[in-house]
Amino acid sequence: MPTQQPRLLLPEAPALVAGFGRGALLTTDGELLTLPAGELGRRLRDGPPPLLVHAPATWKRLGIPPLPACDLLELFAFCRPAHPAAPTPRGLAIALDRDPPADDESAAALLPELATALLRHLAAGRHLPLNRDAAMLAQKLGAEIRWPWAESVLAALGQPDARPSLDPLKVWRRLPEWEEEAPPPPPAHQPITQAEARTRLAEILGEGAEQRPQQSDYASAAASAFQVREARGAPNMVLAEAGTGTGKTLGYVAPASLWAERNHAPVWISTYTRNLQRQIDQETARLYPNPEDRRKRVVVRKGRENYLCLLNLEEQIGAAQMAEMLLPLALVARWALATRDGDLMGGDFPGWLSELFGHHAVWPLADRRGECIHSACPHYKACFVEHSIRRAKSATLVVANHALVMVQAALGGGEDGKPLRIVFDEGHHLFDAADSAFSADLTGGETAELRRWLLGAEGGRSRARGLARRMEELVGDRPDLLMPLEEALQAARALPGPGWPSRLAENDPRGTAESFLHAVRRQVIARTQEDDAGYGLECDLHPLNPGVAEAAASLRDAFAALHAPLSTLHGRLHARLEDEAEELEVGDRIRIEAACRGLERRALMPLTAWGAMLASIAEPPRPPGTRPDYVDWFALERREGREVDAGMFRHHLDPTQPFATTVAAPAHGVLITSATLRDTGEEADDPEAAWHGAEARTGLLHLAAPAIRAAVPSPFDYGARTRALVVNDVSREDFGQIAAAYRALFLAAGGGGLGLFTAVRRLREVHARIAEPLARAGIPLYAQHMDAMDNGTLVDVFRAEETSCLLGTDAMRDGVDVPGNALRLLVFDRVPWPRPSILHRERRLHLSEGRPKAHDDAIARHRLRQAFGRLIRRADDKGVFVMLDARTPSRLLAGLPDGVIVQRCGLKQAVETVRDFLAEA
CATH class of the missing domain: 3.40.50.300 (P-loop containing nucleotide triphosphate hydrolases)
Structure with missing residues (x-):
């Protein structure tokens, strides 16, 4: 494609920065005005679209209806994909190494300079592989939706006459593919001494670093989690409280990385929040300063629902005749070529893209419905999730989150296997994380989601793939598989169908599941106070309202009728792995294993749990004051005064018990750390009671061997x-x-x-x-x-x-x-x-x-x-x-x-x- 010298071409537009009910406007004549929202609205309606940052937030702050705009965030996402920036004029200025503006007026004056900086950056990188097809994409956006930045981008790339095309959206053609490798050998079990942990920490910090004795002491204590396990079910446990400012991240990274390198197995670092997950990933740059080396050694792992699904992207592109979807898909495609790991929920994905175009523009691009078809997917080899799973197996550090670690443990290990050494940062949240991971919700939303997973789309604009479509290559025309599949799909119609929330609120339930939910709703409303309107309501199971036990029994029978054919289908599919071992291709074997795993986790396990919950309804209520293993209750969920769900909930009384059994006990070493593990209030005069409370809240009391305790005070002068x-x-x-x-x-x-x-x-x-x-x-x-x-x-x-x-x-x-x-x-x-x-x-x-x-x-x-x-x-x-x-x-x-x-x-x-x-x- 012939190219010209790049040119800087800005749209002829005023620049706007919004305050609350007023804004600063730099006119095209260079006049800087501060005007009330009403006056701004009148001026902008009659003129060209303004330069601004974050159009939805701008219009909301001004209180005026949305207008066309030249949003600098769109240009930033196109020119600098996978680069972080706060979505404000000041945030963009910082991201582009400009002096941040002092007020709205100076921010408005700065916007044209920021646009110029972005276009200069694009022009300087026009020969990079990332920008190979950028001009064709910009031309397509200009032709189809009259994107206001199209001409500016084409001028910066020196290709004003580029051919418009949707081919640049098909990023799977350009993404690297993973290759299968032999399973890793078993890890060694060489321990880490306290002196070695201190030495590694000093190496990470480098010469001339500030001396922080507390950090070195902490690293020394953390090394105890990386000793040789002496008995099954008795991991080396360390409970370490490190005051704010100790530098605990590098303090535990030091022994963790050394153990992983020495024993050729990854150490998992688990956090409660995505924010800390990102911070830890950034901190590891001190350990591995080379970006490529760091990418191999440090892997961020999250659940599948967090990553861009290339098959969903392809389907969205195929359906993207709607103009409003073309631009967000284009910006996501640009990001997909530059991203480190394809994480849509954090990492290097700009969260504000969802805000600019609505969550419907990004939400469908991830596999949040459990519909992955694994090796049957044409993009399996380029899949971001599969890349991360394979990289994690050979990584030094895997930075995960409590939810993923616990859910995979509850499911028997998951795709990543069970890690031998785990660091739980934000350890004060282990109780809450376990409470979520090991609970069960029998609600309208959960059961309707199972119906959708089994039956697929039932009208509307949904593209949901049902079980029959996902398994069609495996089932084929085999009667032994077709019969249980068809029987299961028929039984699934007992679950709540489309429109169930409205029917529930209108006392018009249809089917077995909706009848049970309706009975629950009646009991909850009858037992709670009217002044709770607008908020979630809940009540005890017993004493039962008339009709609840009968509705529960009917639903339990319906679940059994669904479980039986699904279990048969699961068993017969699994049997193929042995019966047809010599005939199965590798891809077919992977598909069968994935299908069996999906059936087990998405259907059979919840149906079993729900059946047990329903069975307990018929049991006599426990005597008051008796300690239960589980806590059950009915609830009606409301959001902003509107009913959104109803059902039965079951939580462990002490969720740290299953955590200790399924997560901690199988490991060889576990470090639980936080700045706030102990309660330092009334128990301050009784240190043993404070430590006992911390061990109770983290589940360590349920393990055979005692934990090593360590406390390092904050260096700050509070x-x-x-x-x-x-x-x-x-x-x-x-x-x-x-x-x-x-x-x-x-x-x-x-x-x-x-x-x-x-x-x-x-x-x-x-x-x-x-x-x-x-x-x-x-x-x-x-x-x-x-x-x-x-x-x-x-x-x-x-x-x-x-x-x-x-x-x-x-x-x-x-x-x-x-x-x-x-x-x-x-x-x-x-x-x-x-x-x-x-x-x-x-x-x-x-x-x-x-x-x-x-x-x-x-x-x-x-x-x-x-x-x-x-x-x-x-x-x-x-x-x-x-x-x-x-x-x-x-x-x-x-x-x-x-x-x-x-x-x-x-x-x-x-x-x-x-x-x-x-x-x-």
Whole structure:
């Protein structure tokens, strides 16, 4: 294709940056204006589409209907795929190594420069393999949807007359393919000494690094998890608490990497949040600075539902006659050529793409419905998931998450096998992770999803592939397989069909499953208070409403009628692996194994669990006060006042028991670590009780051998670098007073404030009252459930915008890592007590060792301690912690770090303290 010299060509457009209800506009004549939203809307409707960053968020902040725009995020995603950037003018400036703008006006003036920088970058890399087909794609976008950046991109590439084509979307043609290798040999079992762990840590840090004795001590303690196991079921267990600032990531990476290299087997590092997963991956660059070497040695693993599915991408492209899908698919295709591992839910994928085009543009591109056909897929050899599974087997470190590790253990090992050595970072979340992994939900959503998995699409625009279609090559015309398959598909019609939520709400159930859900719904509504409307409702199973036991028995029979043919199909397919061993091709064998695994996990296991749950309904209720193995209850789930699901729920009373049995016991060494493992409140004078509590919460009490305990204090001077205040003159029930307090505190800090709420409704009430006055003061306010951004993007924006403030709930309390000045104030609206649910009631009764109030205190104290830890991430950080709940007991605040002195005061004094303390040099 003939090329010309690249040219820089920008759209003739004004530049717009939105505040709350107003915005800054740089006109095409070079005039810089600050105008109210109404005036901006009138100007923009009559002119060319403006340059801006994040169109949905811009229009929402201005409060005007969406208009055409030249969104710089689209240009960034095209020119710099798989590169991180917060979706704001300041975030783009930082990503492009420009000085960040000081205010909205300077940001508007900067937007043309950012566009120019992106086009220069594209022009400089126009001969790179990534950009081989970029011009054809841009030409297609210009021709089909009149993409406003098309001419600019073509000019930068020097190919204004490129042939338009959809071929660049077919990225599977250009992706590398994996090759099968021999199974790895068994690992050796050479231990790591404490001295070797310290030496490896020093090598990672390099010469001249700051001396951190706590980090070296921690690495030494972590090495105990990498000793030789002496008895089956008795792993080398280490419970290590490392205060914030210790440097625990590299502290455990040192012995872990050394053990893996020496014994030729990977060490798995598991986290609770995606954010920490990403941080650990980034930290390993200190160990393996060469990117290619690091990619081989460090593998990030997540569930299949997180990765781009190339077959789904192909199907979407084939159906992409709809104009609104062409641009997002083009940007995803550009990313797919540049991504490290194909992870759509974190990693190097820009989460804001889903916000620009809607979740429907990205959600269908991953296999979130369990429809993978494995080797029957034409893109199997290029599959991102298969790449990551194979890379993990020969990696040094596998960075996974608690959910994947536990689910695979519950399923018997999974595709990755059972790891021998595991590091559980964020170990304080093991109880919650196990609670989720080892629970069972018999709900309308779960059972309807099983029907969809079996029957496929039943009308509408869904492209869901049913079991018959996924297995057609394996079943063929064999009667021994066709008969149980057809019988199972017929039995699946007893499950909730399309439209079941509406029928449930309208008291018009159809079929066996819907009749049971309807009976559950009636009982829940009858047993709960009317003033709970708008929120989830729940009730105990017993005493049963009339008709519930009969509906449960009928559904149990229906499940049995479905389980039987599926079990037959599973058995006959599996038998082929032996009966036809000499005839089966490798691909057919893989397909059969995958089909059997899918049948077992997606259908047979849940049907068995649901059948057991239904059987328990007919059993006599246990006597009050008797300790159960499981906690069962009925619930009606609501979202924003609308019923969305109903069903029966079953959780282990103590979920750490199955964790200990299925995850920890089979391993040879396990390190559980966190900054907040122990409860340092009322048990501070009894260290043994504090350690006992930590062992109970992490499941170590269920193992035969005792754990090695280690505690390394934080090097931070919390007494000098923080202040903790409890405001005692703000009514916690008066939204006006709460909002006024947030406004005053955020203004006093000049931004950098994180507001944490115990309920979404309270967050929304406060946001509605303070967003505009903060915007007038130059402080942007972002919020969960309010802004057109997901949590990860909100945190990225908050980190980049040092004058911004952020409102959030639990996810923000645990998932925010914002070092530096961007987070300098943390405000709680009220004490984060545990939610008074049936499950909590039973655990409070049976797991509290006769001290139910202490059980509640420990949970709240832990949450406050975790939140406080967000404030100080580096030695030079400063921060103020404020609690707006005058009822806060002093015993809860005893869990804050050593040196922190809590002061109770009025709002006026709190505002002065925030202003004066943060203003100090």
